[in-house]
Amino acid sequence: MKVTRVLGATAMLLGLAASAQTVRAQAATSAWTTSIPSGKGEPRGYVQYQEYCAVCHGAGVGKPGTIALAAKYKGTKPALLSERTDLTPQLVKLYVRNGITVMPFFRKTEISDADLDAIAAYLTRNNKKQ
Numbered sequence: 001m002k003v004t005r006v007l008g009a010t011a012m013l014l015g016l017a018a019s020a021q022t023v024r025a026q027a028a029t030s031a032w033t034t035s036i037p038s039g040k041g042e043p044r045g046y047v048q049y050q051e052y053c054a055v056c057h058g059a060g061v062g063k064p065g066t067i068a069l070a071a072k073y074k075g076t077k078p079a080l081l082s083e084r085t086d087l088t089p090q091l092v093k094l095y096v097r098n099g100i101t102v103m104p105f106f107r108k109t110e111i112s113d114a115d116l117d118a119i120a121a122y123l124t125r126n127n128k129k130q
């Protein structure tokens with residue numbers, strides 16, 4: 001009985017891990033099919049954002065991050081993180097290293113400090129107050 005339950009839980013966790021891998025693999029693929037902006041902006045941060053964040057925070061249907069932020073701010077702020085003008089690097093890093101609700105935290109072995117700096121620079125490029 002106990003063994004079955006443990007096996008069941010393990011299978012479920014493996015399933016979750018597998019689907020997370022699939023999502024990341026898809027996100028990684030889309031990074032190469034999306035054109036990288038030239039000149040303005042932070043290309044490295046943009047590419048990393050596409051790889052790790054856009055799967056949940058991108059535009060289009062079924063993006064949990066975009067849906068959650070639309071519900072949270074009810075139109076007072078853009079639901080798309082990449083369109084925000086109020087984000088600070090500190091805030092972006094806090095959420096990425098700690099996670100929130102269904103957003104996982106990312107370890108330094110997944111997103112290095114340098115890559116997180118680039119993502120933060122990309123997401124705060126429109127914040128004129130910092």
Ligand code: HEC
Pocket residue numbers: 049052053054055056057064065066068069072081091092095096100101102103104106111119
């Ligand atoms: C599995 C989906 C998922 C992934 C991947 C994800 N997020 Fe999130 N993120 C969310 C959700 C959902 C929320 C809203 C949580 C809430 O407040 O209920 C959120 C919230 C945030 C917030 C807070 C915004 C605010 O104003 O409250 C920031 C900043 C953020 N995410 C940045 C990122 C960055 C940067 C990445 C990539 C490194 C990322 N997220 C990857 C799902 C995700």
